Amino acid sequence: MxxxxxxxxxxxxxxxxxxxxxxxxxxxxxxxxxxxxxxxxxxxxxxxxxxxxxxxxxxxxxxxxxxxxxxxxxxxxxxxxxxxxxxxxxxxxxGIEHLTDTQVEEIRRKLEEEVAAAPPGRRPTETVDRLLSRR
The missing domain is CATH 1.20.58 (Methane Monooxygenase Hydroxylase; Chain G, domain 1)
Structure with a gap:
């Protein structure tokens, strides 16, 4: 069926x-x-x-x-x-898609904090800015 x-x-x-x-x-x-x-x-x-x-x-x-x-x-x-x-x-x-919305949001927030603490040159905002400046 x-x-x-x-x-x-x-x-x-x-x-x-x-x-x-x-x-x-x-x-x-x-x-x-x-x-x-x-x-x-x-x-x-x-x-x-x-x-x-x-x-x-x-x-x-x-x-x-x-x-x-x-x-x-x-x-x-x-x-x-x-x-x-x-x-x-x-x-x-x-398997984190099986967690609650609150748990997934907390994981996302902690990952963003982890990335924000990355060394210079490895931060996503710098990469995004570089990509956007290529226009």
Missing amino acids: DRLFTAIASRIAAFAGQPASFIIALSVILIWGVTGPLFGYSDTWQLVINTATTIVTFLMVFLIQNSQNRDAAAIQAKLDELIRALEGARAEFV
Whole structure:
């Protein structure tokens, strides 16, 4: 079931991000708008577009969330592999995505303090400034 859902979700998410899907959605809205006078701008006419857009939005939330979760997990696995493979990397960082937001924020703050205390020439602000001055 997971593979089937992943395959379907991936295809729909890929299609939803294409210009063709935007053109289709825009066309549906334009056709709906043009048919307004034909149906006398009735409550049913309005209900059709409201119901359709609500259903599409509801389903797309789950597909987008699934796609983001899958992408985040893949990136996390790649980062964990880099940490594991690099000599001198701190293996304690593998799996920190499972900590609480407060714990992750504390780790981030301490890392920034550690970097700020780095010797001159190794500070990220100097590197960033050098890169920005290359324009």
